[in-house]
Amino acid sequence: MFIIEVVNLFSQSILLRKENSFMKFEFKNTYKHVIVYVNDKNELHRDNGAAYIEYIIDEYNNKKILTKLKWYKNGNLHNEIGPAIKKFTRYNNKDVIFLEEYYTNGKVNRINGPAMIRYRIDGTIIQENWFKNGKIH
DSSP states (O other): OEEEEEEEETTEEEEEEEETTEEEEEEEOSSEEEEEEEOTTSOBOOSSSOSEEEEEEETTTTEEEEEEEEOEETTEEOOSSSOSEEEEEEETTEEEEEEEEOEETTEEOOSSSOSEEEEOTTSOEEEEEOEETTEEO
16 A cells, blocks of 8 residues: 555645555545545445445544445445445444445345334334335335
């Protein structure tokens, strides 16, 4: 891994790194930190984890708080082993999932369960939506 370029634009820094055949971009400013992985075709893609990772910055405690994870394969939302989108909120100093969405090759899809699930802070389910190949099921 090596750093290709560091750019500072209007208090937003952009860090680019080459990791194997993938590029890793990090965007930071006072309020947000985003990490993005792309393949050699500039498509969002990562084989071993989320290709889009988003944090907000808690400037009072100088901490990053995880808010969003997205899995991509060749530019399409896709995760074969779990949800392709996870959104978090912070409750009692813990990251709590409040939304999960399952995708296959860019389409909302889940065969053995709901493809979209919304949660309360205590983890109980508020809403479930069932989709198969992008269509409500």
